[in-house]
Amino acid sequence: MLFAKTVRALAALAVIATATPVVAExxxxxxxxxxxxxxxxxxxVKQGFDDGAETFGVDYQYIAVTDTANMTSDYPRxxxxxxxRNPRMLLVGEFFPDGMDPLIKExxxxxxxxxxxxxxxxLWEQNGSIGFIGEDPFQMGYRAxxxxxxKGVTKGLCFNQVPGNPTVEERCNGYVAAMKEAGIATVYETIGTGDATNPQxxxxxxxxxxxxHTDIDGIYTLNAVPAMSALRAxxxxxxxxxxxxxxxxxSNEVLKAIKAGDIAFAMDQQPYLQGFMxxxxxxxxxxxxxxPIGHVKTGPLVIDASNVDHTLEVNSKFAGVRGAD
Incomplete structure (x- = not known):
């Protein structure tokens, strides 16, 4: 039912003319x-929104791109x-600030x-938002x-699949900072967002x-999909x-790889909480x-061999809450 609402919402958005907003209705x-x-x-994230909407009796519509090739222009649109549409309230992931921040201020x-x-x-304070719910990305990367x-890594790679997203870039900044403090060299590489869901x-x-870079002995990826690509590489x-x-x-794949000893750790930003809260x-x-006043932090939480079994158990009982299938 909610999926149908989302499809109808996206269809409606495609034909609405741009208009100067008025006070929320x-x-x-x-x-x-x-x-x-x-x-x-x-x-x-969406599971959190759905469960929160059911718990609190809220009707909402989830809007997102279906094609990731042109996200920097599609999200502002x-x-x-x-x-x-003069919404009662907007809950926004500000993925691309150059195009989205002026609109949020508007x-x-x-x-x-x-x-x-x-x-x-x-950015939330300067654009007039009432707060922010999510990770501290620099600390996510720093802890990694x-x-x-x-673990004795002597040269690390930070691989970014969403260049242009400051939050994701801050993870690499934190990673590089921690490695530099430890006297360890790093390499920073990106791939176009159009390939962000292309494992091959x-x-x-x-x-x-x-x-x-044949001397790289540590890889930090910024999402579960490239983590499995790194393992295959x-x-x-x-x-x-x-x-x-x-x-x-x-993801369940990443959690199983941690359990098997093939991936060392995952930094969990607890996305379910971002939607629910x-x-x-x-x-x-x-x-x-x-x-709440200020930044409500949902991460980082380290998942490794010490707690992966419980995380997998939760995901088997409550599918998708601790990470996608």
Whole structure:
């Protein structure tokens, strides 16, 4: 039923003319602009939104791109179309600030309340949003760098599949900073966002990097999909067991690889909480004018051999809550 609502919402957005927003309507919709559901990570975010909506009796619409090839231009377009509907409230993942931040400022200036989730942790105060719910990306990367240093990595690779997203880039910044403090060299490489869900393209890209930098013995990826690509790349260059792989974000594949000892750790930003808590805050803000003050941090939480069994158990009982299938 909710999927059908989402499809109808996307169809409606495609034909709405851009308009100058007015003050939010009391009976307007709560609109969520969030990540593409073709990315397994955002299935957990949406599960949180869905469960929060059911728990608190909130009707909302989830809006996202279906084609990831042109996200830097498509997300501002979706946001502008959503604003033109005069929503009661906007819950926004600010993935590409160059195009999205001016629109958020436009919305908040017109009286539409905005709550940022997942991406945009450094911008929410200046654009008028009531708060931010999500990870501390620098600390996500920093802790990953510390873990690699502790495990004896002598040269690390940070592989970014979403260049242009400041949140994702901050993970690499944190990773590089921690490694530098430990006196360890790093390599930073990216791939186009159009290949961000193409495991084979990422495997080939990481394989090429390993063939150029033969001394890399640690890889930190910024999502679960490239983590599995990194694992395959390491195997294909004949270095299985020699390269410590860590990642941000979870999937069942990654969790099983941690259990098997093939991946060392995953930094969990608890995406389910980002969706669930966003709905909760929206409900309480709209009803009572209440909201948390500042950044509500949902990560980093380290998943490794010490707690992976429990995480897998939760995911088998509550599918997708701790990471996508």
């Amino acid at each position: 009391e009976d307007g919709p709560i609109l969520v602009i969030s990540g593409p559901l073709s990315w397994p990570f955002f299935a957990a 979706l946001l502008q179309q959503a604003i033109s 919305a908040t200036a017109a009286g539409i309340p905005v709550l940022i989730h997942n991406s945009g942790q450094t 760098g510390e873990l690699h240093a502790e 393209a990422m495997t080939q890209a990481i394989k090429g990097i390993l063939q150029v 390491v195997e294909e260059v004949g270095r299985a067991g020699e390269v410590q792989i860590g990642t941000a974000d979870l 966003s709905i909760q805050v929206a409900k309480q803000f709209l009803d009572y004018g209440l909201h």
